[in-house]
Amino acid sequence: MPTILLATDLSPHADRALARAAVLAQGQGEGLTVLHAVETELRTGADLETAVLAVQAQLEDDLAEAGLPAGPAVTTLARTGEAGPAIVAAAKETGSQLVVLAAPHSDLLVELFRRSVLHHVVRHAPCPVLVVRQRARATYRRIVVGVDLSLPSRKALEAALRLLPGEAMAAVELTVVHASIGALPPAGMAEQQARVEDMLTAALARLAAEGRQAPARALAVTELGTPEAVLAMAVKQRRAELAVVGTLGLTGAASLLLGSTAETLLATLPCDVLAVRGGA
Numbered sequence: 001m002p003t004i005l006l007a008t009d010l011s012p013h014a015d016r017a018l019a020r021a022a023v024l025a026q027g028q029g030e031g032l033t034v035l036h037a038v039e040t041e042l043r044t045g046a047d048l049e050t051a052v053l054a055v056q057a058q059l060e061d062d063l064a065e066a067g068l069p070a071g072p073a074v075t076t077l078a079r080t081g082e083a084g085p086a087i088v089a090a091a092k093e094t095g096s097q098l099v100v101l102a103a104p105h106s107d108l109l110v111e112l113f114r115r116s117v118l119h120h121v122v123r124h125a126p127c128p129v130l131v132v133r134q135r136a137r138a139t140y141r142r143i144v145v146g147v148d149l150s151l152p153s154r155k156a157l158e159a160a161l162r163l164l165p166g167e168a169m170a171a172v173e174l175t176v177v178h179a180s181i182g183a184l185p186p187a188g189m190a191e192q193q194a195r196v197e198d199m200l201t202a203a204l205a206r207l208a209a210e211g212r213q214a215p216a217r218a219l220a221v222t223e224l225g226t227p228e229a230v231l232a233m234a235v236k237q238r239r240a241e242l243a244v245v246g247t248l249g250l251t252g253a254a255s256l257l258l259g260s261t262a263e264t265l266l267a268t269l270p271c272d273v274l275a276v277r278g279g280a
Contacts, residue, residue: 003031005096007087007121010036010058017102018066020136020272024098025072027139027165033094034059035077037086052078084120091125099125103133103266103273118266122247128159128276131266134241139168140272143215144175144240146231149195152246156276157203160244163274166213174215175238176200178222179230193222228264235271244274 006021008014018034025032036055038048059076077094079086091099101118122129145160147153157176164172178196180189197220204214223230235243245265266273 003033003094003096004028004098004100005087005091005094006032006034006100007083007090007117008034008036008059008062008102009083010055010062011102014102015066016135017100017132018062020130020132021100022066022072022074023136023139024100024130024163027168030097031073031075033075033077033090033096034063035079035087035090037079037081037083039080039082048080052080083117084124087117087121088124088126091121091127096127098127099129101129101131103131122266122275122277125277128274131273131275133270133272139164139171140242141171142173142175142238142240143242143244144177144231144234144238145244146227146234147176147178147196147199147246148227149178149199150246152276154199154203154246156244156246156274157199158206159274159276160242161203161207161215162212169213169215172215172217173238174218175234175240176218176220177231177234178220179227180222180224181226183224189222189224193220196220196222228268231265232269235269240271242272242274243269244276247275247277 004021004025006018008018021032024030036059038051038055055078056076059078063074063076077090079090087099090096099121101121118131140163143160145157147157160174161169176196176199178192180192184192200218200220204218207214221234223233225233231243231245234240243265266275
């Protein structure tokens, strides 16, 4: 059974990520693995073993109290070592289709730690990574996909179209957004818009060939501006619950092909963000 891997730091803030992972697992009929990495610093031998057992017990208690929807098979996993590499290793071992993490928040030290973990996972995970900021009150209904017409952004669009099961996708409003940097003559803008529309049409055709449900509404938009500004405005105007972006995942900078950086979009967008690595 395909698995969704939720990585948690056991904080109350991580409950939002757990709720979203459970909703996705229930909709897709997938299993859910809940992971916590126990840092080995200052712990050895019996102390480390005791810490792992304590984490395993807390994971099970937290799941019992979470009131998760019935359906997904849920397992817990306690690992030792640095959080980022432990999450990536677990994703590979479990054959995970998606890794879910909680977004950084206002506590500075926690934010810095989570960002370092997040960026490692986005660079190296074998599957898309969902960063959760909002409460999961229902399945996603309004999704914005940022594209730059590259292969990674095409993969991001494909991942967005396959994220939800048919019934849920049938209610989705999907907006594909391309940022045109620098002023172009009308003919140039029209050409870029046509390329974005062709990209969306091709993705929908592949979806139909697989017998999958298309979104209720799919719109392609090209706007002048930086990718960061254009994507942020699209999220705001459409009250999007999820933004989807493609990443290179080939260098230490984890550069987004949208011309931005993972740090900027993951830290500033007010909605959940799905990062789809070009090689994933």
